[in-house]
Amino acid sequence: MSEVKVHKVQYRLARQLKSGAMISTATALGVAKDRVKKIEPKVLAAIEEEFARQDAAFADLKQGEAIGLIRMYGSTNRLLGLAGGAHRLENMGKAALSLCDLLDAQNGVVPADLRPIRVHLDALRILKTDLDERDQAIVLAGLTKVRTHKAQQASD
Amino acid sequence: MPLVAKPLAKFNLSQSVILLLEHSRAEQDLYGQMLFGFGGKQLHRCQTREEAKLVLAGNQVDLIIVDAQLGPDDEDGYTFVRELRRSGAGFAFLPVVMITGHTPSSQITFARDSGVHFVVRKPVSPGVLLERILWIAQEARPIIECETYVGPDRRFQRLGPPKGIEGRRADDMDMEVGEPEGPDLHQDEIDQLLQPKRVAL
Numbered sequence: 001m002s003e004v005k006v007h008k009v010q011y012r013l014a015r016q017l018k019s020g021a022m023i024s025t026a027t028a029l030g031v032a033k034d035r036v037k038k039i040e041p042k043v044l045a046a047i048e049e050e051f052a053r054q055d056a057a058f059a060d061l062k063q064g065e066a067i068g069l070i071r072m073y074g075s076t077n078r079l080l081g082l083a084g085g086a087h088r089l090e091n092m093g094k095a096a097l098s099l100c101d102l103l104d105a106q107n108g109v110v111p112a113d114l115r116p117i118r119v120h121l122d123a124l125r126i127l128k129t130d131l132d133e134r135d136q137a138i139v140l141a142g143l144t145k146v147r148t149h150k151a152q153q154a155s156d
Numbered sequence: 157m158p159l160v161a162k163p164l165a166k167f168n169l170s171q172s173v174i175l176l177l178e179h180s181r182a183e184q185d186l187y188g189q190m191l192f193g194f195g196g197k198q199l200h201r202c203q204t205r206e207e208a209k210l211v212l213a214g215n216q217v218d219l220i221i222v223d224a225q226l227g228p229d230d231e232d233g234y235t236f237v238r239e240l241r242r243s244g245a246g247f248a249f250l251p252v253v254m255i256t257g258h259t260p261s262s263q264i265t266f267a268r269d270s271g272v273h274f275v276v277r278k279p280v281s282p283g284v285l286l287e288r289i290l291w292i293a294q295e296a297r298p299i300i301e302c303e304t305y306v307g308p309d310r311r312f313q314r315l316g317p318p319k320g321i322e323g324r325r326a327d328d329m330d331m332e333v334g335e336p337e338g339p340d341l342h343q344d345e346i347d348q349l350l351q352p353k354r355v356a357l
Contacts, residue, residue: 046182
């Protein structure tokens with residue numbers, strides 16, 4: 001059996017958090033949300049840049065190049081992160097997750113039918129707009145259907 | 157079940173030095189704004205593992221926040237944390253919060269086994285990020301160092317060693333309860349222990 005060392009550690013961070021001029025979690029969260037809101041235009045611009053990267057990756061896929069899958073997966077993961085930039089982007093985040101699932105299931109093989117991916121790319125763009133919640137739910141339900149159909153095809 | 161008994165209601169992040177390793181500039185801005193909002197004042201932003209290593213070598217850092225997916229020309233965040241834990245340096249056991257994007261369960265296991273303290277799934281909300289940082293203030297897990305793993309104790313639920321396996325720790329308790337040492341409690345006494353009620357005297 002290999003040797004196991006157990007280190008009892010005291011984090012400096014733990015001490016710092018509990019000393020000096022403290023603020024309440026409610027205040028901190030309020031300030032953080034305000035600060036995030038202020039950079040929303042920057043986040044939205046970054047999302048547009050990722051859309052452009054996704055389009056480039058989609059062009060790779062149309063050429064049958066598997067690198068497009070990796071590029072699109074990376075870009076969609078970044079979109080997922082950016083979805084934290086505004087409350088109204090929550091559903092765009094869900095669509096990004098759905099696309100990640102779809103790409104992950106490809107196991108590095110470019111699919112013959114690219115329509116499920118195209119539908120997701122279009123959905124991401126739609127969900128970035130000020131679409132009302134009912135319509136957003138319809139878009140998300142459509143993506144679920146696409147993924148279910150795709151999974152069914154794979155198991156047949 | 158919450159990992160900490162009682163979350164902090166007040167805190168001070170202004171004295172802490174935070175290293176944020178995130179390839180995407182836009183996400184750096186996003187998480188940076190959250191951390192400044194929490195009162196953080198000293199933030200090192202790094203895009204690559206090499207930049208992060210330089211910051212660690214030249215500064216006293218108190219908290220690391222790292223994205224699991226780094227740039228296309230870099231290794232991932234898991235590798236960074238594994239290297240950090242094995243570095244043997246004074247900063248090897250620093251608290252680490254990992255941010256992950258698409259998270260199949262295998263990736264969560266991968267993150268845990270790389271030696272991080274907590275994993276936060278994207279999209280990151282200020283509430284969840286702050287909660288994880290404050291959890292570290294009440295973190296009581298020791299750091300385990302062995303051939304295959306260096307990082308916080310992954311067994312935070314003390315259920316004892318698996319049945320039929322002898323425990324390896326001095327404080328591992330036997331799964332066998334053994335014989336009673338005193339008179340049995342009545343059910344109402346047990347209920348009282350689990351669910352105290354106000355009584356009228």
